[in-house]
Amino acid sequence: MSQLSTESRYDSLNAIDSSINKAAFYFIISAITWLILSSLFAVIGGVKTISPNFLSTYEGFTFGRIQAMLNSTLIMGWCSNAIFAVAFWIMARLSKTPIKHGGILLIAGIIWNIALTLGLLGIFIGDATAYTWMEFPRYTSGIFLLAYTLVAVWGIIAYRHKQNDYSYVSQWYILGGLLWFPWIFVIGQFFINWFPVRGVLQSIVHAWYINNVFYLWLCPIALGACYYFIPKLSNTPIRSYHMSSLAFWTFVLFASWSGMTYLIGAPVPVWLTTTSIVFAISLAIPTLIFYVNLIGTAFGNFSQLKSNLALKFITFGSVAFVLHLIIKMGLSVSSIDAVARFTLIYEAHHWQLIYGFFSMIFFGAFYYLVPTLLNHPFKSFFLPNLHFVLSAIGIVFLLIALYLGGWQQGTQYNTAELSFLEIAQNLSLWMQLKLVGLSILFIANLLFAFNITALLLSKLLDALPSFSKDKLNQNT
Amino acid sequence: MNHFSILLFGIFIILTSSFLGLISSSLNQLGNLKQSTETLELNDAGDLILVEGDPLYPMKLSGLSEQGHLEYIKLGCVNCHTQQVRREELGKDLERGFGQRVTVPRDYIMQANVLLGYSRIGPDLSSVGARKTDLNWHLLHLYNPQITSPGSLMPPFPFLFETVEISETTATDNALVFPEGNPYSPKDSIAIIPTKRAIALVEYLLNLDINYNLPEAVVTKNDTGE
Numbered sequence: 001m002s003q004l005s006t007e008s009r010y011d012s013l014n015a016i017d018s019s020i021n022k023a024a025f026y027f028i029i030s031a032i033t034w035l036i037l038s039s040l041f042a043v044i045g046g047v048k049t050i051s052p053n054f055l056s057t058y059e060g061f062t063f064g065r066i067q068a069m070l071n072s073t074l075i076m077g078w079c080s081n082a083i084f085a086v087a088f089w090i091m092a093r094l095s096k097t098p099i100k101h102g103g104i105l106l107i108a109g110i111i112w113n114i115a116l117t118l119g120l121l122g123i124f125i126g127d128a129t130a131y132t133w134m135e136f137p138r139y140t141s142g143i144f145l146l147a148y149t150l151v152a153v154w155g156i157i158a159y160r161h162k163q164n165d166y167s168y169v170s171q172w173y174i175l176g177g178l179l180w181f182p183w184i185f186v187i188g189q190f191f192i193n194w195f196p197v198r199g200v201l202q203s204i205v206h207a208w209y210i211n212n213v214f215y216l217w218l219c220p221i222a223l224g225a226c227y228y229f230i231p232k233l234s235n236t237p238i239r240s241y242h243m244s245s246l247a248f249w250t251f252v253l254f255a256s257w258s259g260m261t262y263l264i265g266a267p268v269p270v271w272l273t274t275t276s277i278v279f280a281i282s283l284a285i286p287t288l289i290f291y292v293n294l295i296g297t298a299f300g301n302f303s304q305l306k307s308n309l310a311l312k313f314i315t316f317g318s319v320a321f322v323l324h325l326i327i328k329m330g331l332s333v334s335s336i337d338a339v340a341r342f343t344l345i346y347e348a349h350h351w352q353l354i355y356g357f358f359s360m361i362f363f364g365a366f367y368y369l370v371p372t373l374l375n376h377p378f379k380s381f382f383l384p385n386l387h388f389v390l391s392a393i394g395i396v397f398l399l400i401a402l403y404l405g406g407w408q409q410g411t412q413y414n415t416a417e418l419s420f421l422e423i424a425q426n427l428s429l430w431m432q433l434k435l436v437g438l439s440i441l442f443i444a445n446l447l448f449a450f451n452i453t454a455l456l457l458s459k460l461l462d463a464l465p466s467f468s469k470d471k472l473n474q475n476t
Numbered sequence: 477m478n479h480f481s482i483l484l485f486g487i488f489i490i491l492t493s494s495f496l497g498l499i500s501s502s503l504n505q506l507g508n509l510k511q512s513t514e515t516l517e518l519n520d521a522g523d524l525i526l527v528e529g530d531p532l533y534p535m536k537l538s539g540l541s542e543q544g545h546l547e548y549i550k551l552g553c554v555n556c557h558t559q560q561v562r563r564e565e566l567g568k569d570l571e572r573g574f575g576q577r578v579t580v581p582r583d584y585i586m587q588a589n590v591l592l593g594y595s596r597i598g599p600d601l602s603s604v605g606a607r608k609t610d611l612n613w614h615l616l617h618l619y620n621p622q623i624t625s626p627g628s629l630m631p632p633f634p635f636l637f638e639t640v641e642i643s644e645t646t647a648t649d650n651a652l653v654f655p656e657g658n659p660y661s662p663k664d665s666i667a668i669i670p671t672k673r674a675i676a677l678v679e680y681l682l683n684l685d686i687n688y689n690l691p692e693a694v695v696t697k698n699d700t701g702e
Contacts, residue, residue: 049597052621052631059635064552126550130589166480176487183491191499199509199584203592204502208494216491249486256494265562266592267579269505272498338566342558342596413596416571420599425627427597 016098017089017373023105024373025456027085028366030113032449034077035359039442041070046435050428060124068128068135069120074354075133075213076144077116082362083221084109084151087174089369090228091159094168100158108150115143131192131202133210138193141185148182169244173224176252180216184209200268204260211259214353216252219321222361223251223290226318229365230297233311234304239296243289251286254279261332265341280332287325294318309384313364316392320356324349339410344430348402355441356395363391363448370452376459384451390444398437405430509582514689524691533688534586537680542588544680547673549589551633558593559602561686570696573607574600575686580693583686598630605685612653614678615670619652623660636674642667 045066047054055061084105092099099105119136122128127137136144155178166172188209191197197205231238238244260268260276298305298315305311327349330336340346367384371377378384405427412423513530526532537545548554561575569575579602584590593600608614613624619637621628640646642665652668654661662668670678689695 048631049629052629056631057634062551062633063631064555067555068552128550128552130549130554130591132555132594166483172483175483176490179484179487180491187495187499196588197503197507199506199587200581200590200592201499201503201506202590205499208498212491212494249490252490253493256490257497259494260498262594263592265566266560267581267583269502269581272502275497334566341562341567342594344595346594413572414568416568420572421625421627424597424629427629431629 013093014375016092016096017375021102021373023099023102023109024085024089024369026106026109027081028370028452030109031078031081031085031362032452034073034081034116035445036449038070038073038078039438039445041066041073042438043435043442045070046431046438049431050435059126065123065126065128068123068132071133072119072123072135073116075218076112076119076136079218079354079358079362080112081109082366083177083218084112086225086362086365086369087178087221089373090170090224091174094171094228095159097158101154104150104154104157108147108154111143111147111150115140115147118143129193131206131209133213134188134192134206138189141189141193144185145182145189148185151178152182168227169241169248170224170228172245172248173220173227176248177217177220177224180212180220184212184216188213200266203263203266204268204272207262208259211262212256214350215255215258218354218358219255220252222317222321222358225361225365226294226314229310229314229368230294230318233308233314233368234298234301236297236301236304238293239300240289240292244293247286247289247293251283251290254282254286258283258328258332261328264332264334264337277332277334281329283325283329287322287329290318290325291322295322309381309388310364310368312388313360313367313391316388317357317360317364320352320360320395324352324357327352339407339414341410343406343409343413344402344427344434345406345410348399348406351395351402352399356399360391360395363387366448366452370455374455374459376455376462378451378455379458383447383454387444387447387451390440390447394437394440394444396437397440398434401430401433401437405434506581509585511585512582512690514691516691533690534583534686536586537683540676540679541683542680543673543676544678545588547677548591548680551677553601554591554593556593556595556597556630558596558600559684560592561600561602569600572599573603575603576606576695577686577693579686580690582690582692598628601681601684602686603684605682606687609682611678611682614681615652615674616654618674618677619668619670620660623654623658633674636671636677638669638671640667640669641665 044055044061045063048056048063048066052063059065088099088105115136119140122137122140123135127139128135129137166175188205191205192202192209196202227238227244257279258276260272261280264273264277266273295315295318298311298318305315331340331345331349367378408430409423409427412418412426413420511532511534513527513532515527515530516524517527519525559579561569561577561579563578564570570578583602584592615637617624617630618633620632620634621630622632637652639662640648642648646667648667648669650669652670687695
């Protein structure tokens, strides 16, 4: 089955696209702003691990807070805004419904960004929680929920008549992600921030929260985008599409149950981690299907892959994702875990998911979405292609530095003759390479922002009367 | 049921099942843990009960330690330090002297926030209070880690200290004592005074110690690795 048929009626497509314009651009611009900010924090953090004295006289810039600001702006700033921009547009297109009441979405977006700003300031002055990836202070959670409630209200109003039209697996992923996120968020906030459970139960809820935010919020939406864009851009139906529903159900079930692998060795009941290890290993089934469905299809039409910018990003992301899942399975093996636990390997694994997979998919999606929404193509693909090359090099650099450095850290840790201080000092080469990777990514992200802004500006300039008809004619 | 209802039902079941299976069941198992004496005794009815009059572990944190615990969170120490000791086959935690026994769930029940941590750029701190007992060492280490651990990746926390000119009117009783000839020592006319926050944080660190027995976790290792 192919999703190409959705492309048929251009008039209705234009109507769908223009219906989402205002809200979509708001989310796109917010997402990019938070992306730049988070990669700036990443570079500052990177410098600090090489030279601990850097900015150390300012309490707000101490390493722990920089790390908290990096994590939270990345997930709730960049990822979530990007999801709002892309997910609703794909849903609108696949269900062939123009987005009505986009104003509600816009208000939700504004409230979301207010919560983010407040949360970031909160972390800066020391109100962060003690739980990674959910560091935003307790008082912001209600604002995030309010914003998300508006999104839900909008969803119910906009889709109340479209219940029977869920035939594409893309839609399943996106609907799933949008419905799972508020539950995950509320459970995390409830048991950790509002009515804290006692003792290590906090750590159990925390591991469950992180795991589900990654695998039931970021992953489903990005996978929905993969299943939408890959066949569309490569002009090829998804290879073995009939397997994709099996991949959907097995992936979300196994991934959601695999969260306690974060706690291998921790003071929690052993049956918890063992259960999650079994589910983590079972992820082999969906991983294999993703390989055939996504990578198989994208590489099936190689000439298209070479020439289409968005497809390059999305294929890179799919490869990174399949590798991420294979590494996730590996990390749940106890002999590997005995080396990898508490090392940079876990940092690498998160970067691979958020940057190598999620962000690359959404860069690709933005490069398709923005020109389409503007009805205004890129005049030159040189800079967008450069952005792809820089991002790819940056992420590969970063991952190599962290995986190899982490493995060295782990083996040296288990060599009891080496003092702890020596192990940390032996990391300096890898920390420098990590900083190189992060800096390349920072530059790449600036270039991304430039590319999108330049396209917006050139559209605005073209729209001015003084630029008259002949210029417009070139573009159509 | 139509297609859409099945989809919604599946979406709901997936997350609910993992919530019930992983979180609710652990709440059930661990939710009622209480403090305990180091050993238990049999009563007449054949039940194991607490030994009357023995101290209860884990101990409650003092008010000052509690403040230090909050400082630990505020400064994001959890990003580089863990507070957990794993079983022997999973890593060299015991051999490195990070604790004299494996940590168990009961160790954490008195803490407002559990700081198991996820990364060991810095060493584990579950028993740092037993390893490093000197108040001045901890203060120097926070003021600038390079004084006590040259080459450390830990950032200095100078904002937890006040720099004062020594004169007849200033009280410098609790000023930091620097090792002789250390390149990071201040000038002779300057004293470095820890703020309340630094004192609280160090008090917390000094009280981090799991080298007590619990019925389910008995101290086995007696040599410290460092």
